[in-house]
Amino acid sequence: MCLAIPARVIALTGPDEAVVDLGGIRKTVSIALVPDAAIGEYVIVHVGHAIGRIDAAEAARTLALFGELAAQAALADTSTMETTTWAR
Amino acid sequence: MCLAIPARVIALTGPDEAVVDLGGIRKTVSIALVPDAAIGEYVIVHVGHAIGRIDAAEAARTLALFGELAAQAALADTSTMETTTWAR
Amino acid sequence: MQPGRRYNFMEFCGGHTHAISRYGIAELLPPAVRMIHGPGCPVCVLPIGRIDLAIQLALQHGAIVCTYGDTMRVPASHGLSLTKAKARGGDIRMVYAATDALRIARENPDREVVFFAIGFETTTPPTAVALRDAERAGLTNFSVLCCHVLTPAAITHILASADASEGSAAPLDGFVGPAHVSIVIGSAPYEPFARAWRQPVVIAGFEPLDVMQAILMLVRQVNDGRAEVENEFTRAVSRDGNRTAQALVDDVFMPRDSFEWRGLGEVPHSALQIRPGFAAFDAERKFPLTYTPVADNKACECGPILRGVKQPTDCKIFGTVCTPENPVGACMVSSEGACAAHYAYGRFRDIPIRVEAAAGAAA
Amino acid sequence: MQPGRRYNFMEFCGGHTHAISRYGIAELLPPAVRMIHGPGCPVCVLPIGRIDLAIQLALQHGAIVCTYGDTMRVPASHGLSLTKAKARGGDIRMVYAATDALRIARENPDREVVFFAIGFETTTPPTAVALRDAERAGLTNFSVLCCHVLTPAAITHILASADASEGSAAPLDGFVGPAHVSIVIGSAPYEPFARAWRQPVVIAGFEPLDVMQAILMLVRQVNDGRAEVENEFTRAVSRDGNRTAQALVDDVFMPRDSFEWRGLGEVPHSALQIRPGFAAFDAERKFPLTYTPVADNKACECGPILRGVKQPTDCKIFGTVCTPENPVGACMVSSEGACAAHYAYGRFRDIPIRVEAAAGAAA
Amino acid sequence: MSTRPDYVRPLDIKHGRIDMGHGAGGRAAAQLIDELFARAFHNRFLGQGNDGACLPAPPPGHRLVLATDGHVVSPLFFPGGDVGCLSVHGTVNDVAMCGAVPLYLTASFILEEGFPLADLQRIVASMAAAAREAGVPIVTGDTKVVEQGKGDGVFICTTGLGAVPPGVEVSGANARPGDVLLLSGSIGEHGVAVLSQRESLGFETSITSDTAALHTLVAAMLHSAPGGVRVLRDPTRGGLATTLNEIARQSAVGLHLQEAAIPVLPQVDAACELLGLDPLYVANEGKLVAVVAPEAADAVLAAMQAHPLGRQACRIGMVTDDPQHFVQMDTRFGGRRVVDWLSGEQLPRIC
Amino acid sequence: MSTRPDYVRPLDIKHGRIDMGHGAGGRAAAQLIDELFARAFHNRFLGQGNDGACLPAPPPGHRLVLATDGHVVSPLFFPGGDVGCLSVHGTVNDVAMCGAVPLYLTASFILEEGFPLADLQRIVASMAAAAREAGVPIVTGDTKVVEQGKGDGVFICTTGLGAVPPGVEVSGANARPGDVLLLSGSIGEHGVAVLSQRESLGFETSITSDTAALHTLVAAMLHSAPGGVRVLRDPTRGGLATTLNEIARQSAVGLHLQEAAIPVLPQVDAACELLGLDPLYVANEGKLVAVVAPEAADAVLAAMQAHPLGRQACRIGMVTDDPQHFVQMDTRFGGRRVVDWLSGEQLPRIC
Numbered sequence A, B: 001m002c003l004a005i006p007a008r009v010i011a012l013t014g015p016d017e018a019v020v021d022l023g024g025i026r027k028t029v030s031i032a033l034v035p036d037a038a039i040g041e042y043v044i045v046h047v048g049h050a051i052g053r054i055d056a057a058e059a060a061r062t063l064a065l066f067g068e069l070a071a072q073a074a075l076a077d078t079s080t081m082e083t084t085t086w087a088r
Numbered sequence C, D: 001m002q003p004g005r006r007y008n009f010m011e012f013c014g015g016h017t018h019a020i021s022r023y024g025i026a027e028l029l030p031p032a033v034r035m036i037h038g039p040g041c042p043v044c045v046l047p048i049g050r051i052d053l054a055i056q057l058a059l060q061h062g063a064i065v066c067t068y069g070d071t072m073r074v075p076a077s078h079g080l081s082l083t084k085a086k087a088r089g090g091d092i093r094m095v096y097a098a099t100d101a102l103r104i105a106r107e108n109p110d111r112e113v114v115f116f117a118i119g120f121e122t123t124t125p126p127t128a129v130a131l132r133d134a135e136r137a138g139l140t141n142f143s144v145l146c147c148h149v150l151t152p153a154a155i156t157h158i159l160a161s162a163d164a165s166e167g168s169a170a171p172l173d174g175f176v177g178p179a180h181v182s183i184v185i186g187s188a189p190y191e192p193f194a195r196a197w198r199q200p201v202v203i204a205g206f207e208p209l210d211v212m213q214a215i216l217m218l219v220r221q222v223n224d225g226r227a228e229v230e231n232e233f234t235r236a237v238s239r240d241g242n243r244t245a246q247a248l249v250d251d252v253f254m255p256r257d258s259f260e261w262r263g264l265g266e267v268p269h270s271a272l273q274i275r276p277g278f279a280a281f282d283a284e285r286k287f288p289l290t291y292t293p294v295a296d297n298k299a300c301e302c303g304p305i306l307r308g309v310k311q312p313t314d315c316k317i318f319g320t321v322c323t324p325e326n327p328v329g330a331c332m333v334s335s336e337g338a339c340a341a342h343y344a345y346g347r348f349r350d351i352p353i354r355v356e357a358a359a360g361a362a363a
Numbered sequence E, F: 001m002s003t004r005p006d007y008v009r010p011l012d013i014k015h016g017r018i019d020m021g022h023g024a025g026g027r028a029a030a031q032l033i034d035e036l037f038a039r040a041f042h043n044r045f046l047g048q049g050n051d052g053a054c055l056p057a058p059p060p061g062h063r064l065v066l067a068t069d070g071h072v073v074s075p076l077f078f079p080g081g082d083v084g085c086l087s088v089h090g091t092v093n094d095v096a097m098c099g100a101v102p103l104y105l106t107a108s109f110i111l112e113e114g115f116p117l118a119d120l121q122r123i124v125a126s127m128a129a130a131a132r133e134a135g136v137p138i139v140t141g142d143t144k145v146v147e148q149g150k151g152d153g154v155f156i157c158t159t160g161l162g163a164v165p166p167g168v169e170v171s172g173a174n175a176r177p178g179d180v181l182l183l184s185g186s187i188g189e190h191g192v193a194v195l196s197q198r199e200s201l202g203f204e205t206s207i208t209s210d211t212a213a214l215h216t217l218v219a220a221m222l223h224s225a226p227g228g229v230r231v232l233r234d235p236t237r238g239g240l241a242t243t244l245n246e247i248a249r250q251s252a253v254g255l256h257l258q259e260a261a262i263p264v265l266p267q268v269d270a271a272c273e274l275l276g277l278d279p280l281y282v283a284n285e286g287k288l289v290a291v292v293a294p295e296a297a298d299a300v301l302a303a304m305q306a307h308p309l310g311r312q313a314c315r316i317g318m319v320t321d322d323p324q325h326f327v328q329m330d331t332r333f334g335g336r337r338v339v340d341w342l343s344g345e346q347l348p349r350i351c
């Protein structure tokens, strides 16, 4: 439930409106629910609305934690798989 | 202008309404303009309305006259043409 | 037939034009008899401005415009026609009868439905029936854009202009009178002008033999020096016509002071309008429409052709720029228009049938 | 992990269900950890009667019904669904955002446009924005059929039924808390029931690593005997949530006394309705609709599955009569429904991969 | 065409309707193909289940013919046929008009969301019967679904592949002055049968569409006078008048018709008068016109008259030398006129 | 296709629109065909002007392949292509996926009244360019016009005829356990490019459709390892997932994929996340998947990578023995799951 994705604000285009970038695609979204979102900031987008923001410091912390977890659990032996430059 | 065709009344189906037969096809038409059209009578049909009636005696007279005219004018030497049973 | 004499007859009615072309009757007539195509095709005489009104109703006012198939291809302003306006999103529907337009109005209570009514006295009574029925049913979304025109007024106008200036109208020796119009109005209405302008009139049926017979009767009148109204179509036409139809038309319609005809210009008392009692069903009152007369294409000779002064082949663009596929003038639109009929049926005349010598077999 | 101990965790949220299935996470967990799919797919919990209302609006009231793609295939009464109602002529349009429904209302001023609004606290604020904007714009042809539901009420209900009767609900050892719902409501609302029912809660993001990490954190709480609200998703979730969103929702919506959830039955204070001040935009007031509860298909185990008591494979018709192509119960509709997720992603478990001996090459 | 995946409940043909899922290429689409199309059209080529059908080639010396037509008739069902059999006959005939033996058909369906499965099944059954009767299997196909209001029930595009035996040379360009024009039967029935079902024109008639596959008639004609048949064409849209104008233009000749020789059923004539149409411009779907060498005319005509679909065959005119490529006609009244191309649509007229 | 009758004024491509007359089979239809279609597609077969095209047969020993597809994409123009080139590529590819050399195409157009002639010309030009580039001429065609609201601009049904050289045996039924699965490049671009243009979803992206004719790639593959290519298929509607399920079912095998090996452009991934779609189910129009014998895999892969349309080709999995014919996948997270058929339509989701 509640498909939402982080996207970077790249332009403020009107009252309550911003353009966000998400992996190279751009979409105009409503920022009525995060009115003080700033350019460069990451927001979480759901059904065309930014519903929250991402805390950069916390994100870095989580990333580090994931690194640990991955090491711990040896989740997948990806080294045996063929990958390409754009493998998702 | 004013494409209209003679058709025979074969049923009176409602106030101002009759079914006419025209060379084997049947169509419901308005008889609002010839309210006293009777079954068996020929009417002249235009845009879905009977607009007049055909006088049987006069029609016979015209037919006879056409016979004369055709003979007089030798209009077409149809004897040399191939015809079929349903040539129009 | 009197040797050396020429006979110029006008068939007023497009139906006769069609019969003459379709059955190749012109070919069968003696060379001394020339048939002149009159303005009796209601589509041909409809001025551009009236079609523009119908297109306005569809494109600007969002109305469903119902119309007979004949009017679909008539050229209007801006390169449009009802067919092209339909392709541009206008809700334009071909109907076979005025009552179909009523049905469409009943089926679309939240849309305005306008019946674009054209035609002579034959087609007017069915429109009157539709208006009467719409009033009885209390329909509020149905109206009629009335373009019904009157035959006697047009004939009088043609004779008047022939009288007024030699050469600007054809020297006429007589008229083939309309078949189906006369069923409704009877033969009496032709009597005044037959008398006044000393013109023989023979009302004829639409079968090719009717037309041949009527021409024969006209030749006889001319030879006898008579100018009477004769009736070849006695099987359907009486002196009085259809009184029921006349009464109903009179209930619903009244004459206009004047009406524009393509090719004839403004002709007084030549058309009908909807009576004030039926104003609620009159599209010209119901919608904010303004009629703008539009000049015909300069090259087009429809006017002189409709007045009987010229023939289609006199038009510089006949068959080249103006063709049934791209009609410039109205005479090219309906297959009964003088130009279309000549284009479709008459062009062979310059081309004899040749079969190579080797090919002797039968056909 | 404590030897011999079993850990039963419910992921409330369908997004977590999806992540677990799509990335094959269940396979990677130690056998002692069992994940129970909760009722956190808003499509799955939507009762038939609410979809029937939306279909009524389209087919009986002629409204344009706008809805998120997720609801299109949900089975309704009489073998219908929104997809099938559309095929029967209903004007039903998939939108990506509530604001698209507003645009459609503006573009169709002579049609009624209803937004069929579903979703948890994540999706409610965008609907609130649409209602606020509709009011500001003075739209008179736009309304919302509100089916927004509340997460804490549902979790409380599950815990209450687990408490009330052993066996009728699963013995739970903790919750993976919703990611995006929590962005809006914050982590505080989970605290009361974590305390009251002594249940550990870990709010998790939707990346597979988020889920793994959250499960690890739950295991630690259980092992430590703690029952706290922890937040794995600190990068987006705060204790207070999005105050702006909460305020707007509060302006426009208020709790319902009770709302039917598929599988859970009537749950008190578990959904929102539109406030009287916005009554003009409330489809339930604007149209003469009566809600008729409809019993689920008898064979369907969606209820127990949503309550965490059963698993998809416990349903007799799973994968035979009930498939994603012909969903019987709601859990088979959305790919995040517990049954659909298991059908699409989980069926391989009984089938080991076999490659013929001859074929030794790489893959 | 794809193979059967693991769906369980059969299609509800009686109450079901086409929805967008049937066109999405997944399980619903595969089920529709299997239970409706493949079942009806069943043949070994269709059963291959690949992106196309792999087929044996005709014997050496044959040339190939490809013909394609979209079928968009409204209403879909009309007296004497429906869009299904029409889509088989229309393309089989186009292949045959090239002098070829029709071998295989392909069928591409564009279905409108909401179309009743029961109607689709009727159409598919009619199509299957027509293909079976013609002996030309439907070897591959496609199904697309468009939203309601973006289609009109069913459109069917068929393509036919045929083989021209050595020695056969038939083309619209081959008519020569002196050649004889043959017509296989009365004209206008298809168009009138379809018009009779239109709500706003509606009239009752016993006229049925003449829709039929003409390839066996063509085979008999070609066999009766090797090399004698120069042009074959089926006067469909635009009617006999338009087809003859095409031939005149393509062969750079004139044509000279005898109106009295052209058979028209009285009911067709009556319907045309009622609607202000000319039967010469009304569509046929089971008639052909042939241009034959004068010395072959008798033999070809006899072969036609001996075939059930050519019993009323007749001579209707001849090919002439005419730099303007006019089609002219001696009217049954004895006059002469040009028979022109159809202009625009042929619309019912009031005057 | 017909020859030029005596109309005079050229089509007004700039301002004109399709009206019902363009489909009536008369002079307007002939003009549209001549000035728009025939002019763009020009080739000697089309120029024959008959009911079908008469074509030379392939050399003895070849089998024939027929494939057909209707093209109904909305919007008609999308980044990287339009319905015109798509209708060429789609059918050329289906012919190629049967192991055949595509030789000829037919095209059947269903036009909606009111469609701008300028747009039609753009589409036809794109189609002509695609056919020319592929070296596969459009040899015959058809045009129908439907009333406004009964079509959707332009539908194009194309049929392709090809020839399978002796020795080539390619079919969806030929996969065997142990065979290797190859994919010619990244997936999902076509579907995402089309979706990006839909009003209600609209997003900006530099993704363009991958639409392309794959027959030269196929030729290179077949040449690289005679007999080694067992199955070829283009993962169009329903995406890679559906295509693989078709192969599994048809060959009665299982398939085992490595998710990490399947190339997806980051933008495609992002768009799919935004819309709640799975790239495995998104349509492609210029990609193919091949099942090859294990001993041929290296050679075929090398041949693909040497071709411009296969530079990113890779192994994505293998064929297994599975009585349930499941497609399974090792996820990039290390788990395992079933990759099922597409159910219904793939609709954008919010949750």
Ligand code: SF4
Pocket: C299, C300, C301, C302, C305, C312, C315, C316, C317, C318, C319, C322, C323, C327, C328, C329, C330, C331, C332, C339
């Ligand atoms: S040919 Fe055309 S332009 Fe000339 S008079 Fe006739 S209708 Fe008018």
Ligand code: SF4
Pocket: D299, D300, D301, D302, D305, D312, D315, D316, D317, D318, D319, D322, D323, D327, D328, D329, D330, D331, D332, D339
């Ligand atoms: S398989 Fe279907 S019927 Fe059974 S519980 Fe799941 S959704 Fe309900």
Ligand SMILES: [Mg+2]
Pocket: E067, E068, E069, E094, F051, F052, F141, F142
């Ligand atoms: Mg054809």
Ligand SMILES: [Mg+2]
Pocket: E069, E089, E090, E091, E093, E094, E236
């Ligand atoms: Mg055909």
Ligand SMILES: [Mg+2]
Pocket: E093, E094, E097, E233, E234, E236, F051
């Ligand atoms: Mg043909």
Ligand SMILES: [Mg+2]
Pocket: E141, E142, E143, F068, F069, F070
């Ligand atoms: Mg296909």
Ligand SMILES: [Mg+2]
Pocket: E148, E149, E150, E151, E152, E153, F149, F150
């Ligand atoms: Mg429709």
Ligand SMILES: [Mg+2]
Pocket: E051, E052, E141, E142, F067, F068, F069, F094
């Ligand atoms: Mg295909």
Ligand SMILES: [Mg+2]
Pocket: F069, F089, F090, F091, F093, F094, F236
């Ligand atoms: Mg294809």
Ligand SMILES: [Mg+2]
Pocket: E051, F093, F094, F097, F233, F234, F236
């Ligand atoms: Mg394919």
Ligand SMILES: [Mg+2]
Pocket: E068, E069, E070, F141, F142, F143
């Ligand atoms: Mg065709």
Ligand SMILES: [Mg+2]
Pocket: E149, E150, F148, F149, F150, F151, F152, F153
């Ligand atoms: Mg449309």
